[in-house]
Amino acid sequence: MDWRVPLADLNFGPEEEEAVLQVVRSGWLSMGGVTRQFEQAFAETVGAKHALAVTNGTAALHLACLAAGLGPGDEVILPSLTFVATANAVRYTGATPVFADVESTGWLTISPASIKECITEKTRAIMLMHYAGYACDMPAIMQLARSHSLIVLEDAAHAAGALLDGRRLGTWGRLGCYSFFSNKNMTTGEGGMLVTNEDALYEHLRIIRSHGMTTLTWDRHQGHAWSYDVVDLGYNYRIDEMRSALGLVQLGRLPEANRRRKQLTELYRELLGQRAPELQIPFRVSRGESGYHIFPVLLPPGRDRIAFMDGLKAYGIQTSIHYPPVHQFRIYAANRQEAGVPLTITEEVASREVTLPLYPGMSDEQAAWVVEAIEKVLHDEKTR
Numbered sequence: 358m359d360w361r362v363p364l365a366d367l368n369f370g371p372e373e374e375e376a377v378l379q380v381v382r383s384g385w386l387s388m389g390g391v392t393r394q395f396e397q398a399f400a401e402t403v404g405a406k407h408a409l410a411v412t413n414g415t416a417a418l419h420l421a422c423l424a425a426g427l428g429p430g431d432e433v434i435l436p437s438l439t440f441v442a443t444a445n446a447v448r449y450t451g452a453t454p455v456f457a458d459v460e461s462t463g464w465l466t467i468s469p470a471s472i473k474e475c476i477t478e479k480t481r482a483i484m485l486m487h488y489a490g491y492a493c494d495m496p497a498i499m500q501l502a503r504s505h506s507l508i509v510l511e512d513a514a515h516a517a518g519a520l521l522d523g524r525r526l527g528t529w530g531r532l533g534c535y536s537f538f539s540n541k542n543m544t545t546g547e548g549g550m551l552v553t554n555e556d557a558l559y560e561h562l563r564i565i566r567s568h569g570m571t572t573l574t575w576d577r578h579q580g581h582a583w584s585y586d587v588v589d590l591g592y593n594y595r596i597d598e599m600r601s602a603l604g605l606v607q608l609g610r611l612p613e614a615n616r617r618r619k620q621l622t623e624l625y626r627e628l629l630g631q632r633a634p635e636l637q638i639p640f641r642v643s644r645g646e647s648g649y650h651i652f653p654v655l656l657p658p659g660r661d662r663i664a665f666m667d668g669l670k671a672y673g674i675q676t677s678i679h680y681p682p683v684h685q686f687r688i689y690a691a692n693r694q695e696a697g698v699p700l701t702i703t704e705e706v707a708s709r710e711v712t713l714p715l716y717p718g719m720s721d722e723q724a725a726w727v728v729e730a731i732e733k734v735l736h737d738e739k740t741r
Contacts, residue, residue, distance in 0.1 A: 361673030414536025418446035490648030521645030618649035668734035
């Protein structure tokens with residue numbers, strides 16, 4: 358469909374095209390020098406000691422769980438209001454996801470109080486997710502983790518460039534995971550990144566990213582080694598040089614892109630407050646500096662969400678839902694522990710949430726058009 362206002366759009370220019378062409382002309386396409394430049398630049402940007410580029414954000418989450426030593430018999434507390442990859446990565450290791458509720462309808466990140474209720478003698482880790490680019494309550498979560506000797510893993514797929522208390526999201530826990538999927542704040546099409554400040558974790562990750570091999574093709578090409586050993590059960594989670602080249606350019610665009618996302622978010626809040634006050638807009642209270650990845654709104658209770666989204670579709674406006682809660686998917690509902698805490702707020706939010714268009718290339722006029730269309734759709738529903 359030819360959307361008048363799509364949900365998301367690429368923030369690309371001729372620099373991305375030229376960066377990829379340079380890689381193609383170099384004759385080296387797999388993980389090599391450009392990837393190392395990307396990793397170093399990303400680590401410097403977020404303030405981490407180490408960064409490791411991988412093929413996608415799910416691979417980053419899986420490697421984080423492996424590096425944390427998770428396995429059968431372990432429980433990991435995480436939100437249900439997240440993309441399913443967060444939970445899947447836990448299950449890949451044989452560990453059990455345990456779902457905690459979100460804080461409130463005004464702040465859609467995992468609740469420290471709910472985390473505390475979920476802790477058992479089997480709990481090994483907390484895997485949080487900075488929903489929409491807004492920070493979880495990291496001081497409270499880190500204190501809780503310390504008091505129970507738990508590992509903190511951050512799903513920062515929405516939060517590239519976001520800050521809390523002067524510290525980048527993704528660097529609070531032992532490991533942070535980022536996604537560079539096509540709709541993310543910075544994108545390589547597919548791609549992801551792990552960050553950590555621990556040397557031993559980084560070395561483990563570096564080995565298991567590529568088949569458990571001690572040296573890579575690039576090392577041998579550079580004359581640094583002649584052969585290799587395999588010392589661990591590894592995976593093929595390598596990124597290619599084309600995507601790393603895109604990542605370097607996109608990383609440079611990230612600050613300005615996030616500033617534009619913030620401007621559009623503030624405009625949405627102002628206009629919706631004037632023209633559609635019945636919509637609830639989460640994250641109005643400040644907590645750090647968001648990445649403003651998506652713009653979620655909550656419909657009034659009882660409002661027909663599909664009719665609302667179809668109404669906006671008729672005006673050429675694309676919307677989405679973030680997210681169907683993981684614990685309600687058939688594969689998870691069938692295996693959910695009976696002792697799990699009630700997810701009352703999560704289920705309410707998930708039934709009312711609609712995601713509006715948001716991307717750096719979006720104009721103020723397009724944002725105003727979205728709000729005008731929302732006003733019309735809500736009015737039409739009232740008069741039926």
